[in-house]
Amino acid sequence: MSITIFSQGRNTSRWESALKERRPGLEVYVYPNTAPPADQVEFALAWNHPPGVFTSFPNLKCIASTGAGVDHILRDPELPEGIQITRIVDEDLTQDMATFVTAQVLNHVRGLHRYKEAQRSHTWKQHSYKRTAEVVIGVMGMGVLGAHTAQQLSKLGFKVNGWSRSPKLIEGIGAYAGTEELTAFLEKANILICLLPLTKDTANILNKDTFSKLPKGAYIINVARGEHVVDEDLIDMLDNGHLSGASLDVFREEPLPEEHPFWEHPLIHVTPHIASITNPASAVSQILENYDRMRHGESLINVVSKTKGY
Structure with missing residues (x-):
């Protein structure tokens, strides 16, 4: 069981701590410093990921935004088809x-x-x-x-x-x-x-x-x-x-x-983009719920329409 975090320019330690605290035994990786073999990456937690990076993971099923917005994901011209994208509603x-x-x-x-x-x-x-x-x-x-x-x-x-x-x-x-x-x-x-x-x-x-x-x-x-x-x-x-x-x-x-x-x-x-900042301790439950739903083949929550862009 693992979740891989993809985030440029942000400290991910609070997400790492929140995930591990709520789900002991869950393996949490932070790309590119750590990551499981490419074919084992199924669930990504992302904010401002490197464009094109997701093409390297053939079994990726879900990309979960760490915020309410998903434009940072959808703007990637190499976003693979068939992957569900979710956002935070908290x-x-x-x-x-x-x-x-x-x-x-x-x-x-x-x-x-x-x-x-x-x-x-x-x-x-x-x-x-x-x-x-x-x-x-x-x-x-x-x-x-x-x-x-x-x-x-x-x-x-x-x-x-x-x-x-x-x-x-x-x-x-x-x-x-x-x-x-x-x-x-x-x-x-x-x-x-x-x-x-x-x-x-x-x-x-x-x-x-x-x-x-x-x-x-x-x-x-x-x-x-x-x-x-x-x-x-x-x-x-x-x-x-x-x-x-x-x-x-x-x-x-x-x-x-x-x-x-x-x-x-x-x-x-x-003001420096501080109107509303995701609190990992509050939002981690829905991330883990979607992770479990993905593993069991169930419908995800807070799924984004790629056509509408939200």
Whole structure:
């Protein structure tokens, strides 16, 4: 019995410990440092794996993402056919995302960042703010993370609309779907939150055309993938005053290069991809459940559609 971890640029020790603690006797390998014979690798745990690496394992049956996203797997042009791909669906991950987004929304609505700046200059000045009932929030992507985030914001008194590939009917949340309803969705959003999966249809969706359809002064929060944003378009729309600011947790290149203009832009709040980080101790149960299901020939949980990309 073994699981092989494929991950570039990440410390895998917490996953190793969680797997061994929950399943004593399970052999856990970390490629390329350790690995069983190629024909014995059946279950892979992956994040940002080396492209093409899976072609070396003829009996591989499942690739399990260590996070909610799977674009890092699906972008591999040499991904073997017939292998099931799964993702993490975890309550901790979901709640962490909702909490982070809520914090960014409230910081913007109440203008809390202004007072930190005022404190540095010993300036005592009160600023006006909007109340929750005056703000319309648009959530792009109504999967597990998006739906829960939308519901949490709605409970705080915000008017919340959701936009997705197909209609998602959630009590208290306005429902918009498809390209034909995107403009109507955008025109109402004072705050736009991106929680879309990254697919060929959603890449670069946060562009000048999208931003121009938002109300003047709209605020952008991207916690999905950096490839959703056209960086130059965002800067242009901030500089011309159409957008009031942006909170970005994900980027096209991570870590964000030192010379990138996002670092110094006064209207952009940068965080280092920390909105929602998988907790191996919490998520390991579903990894092991799928491992057992694979070994017994049973249907897996949280399987990804390669066609849809999520």
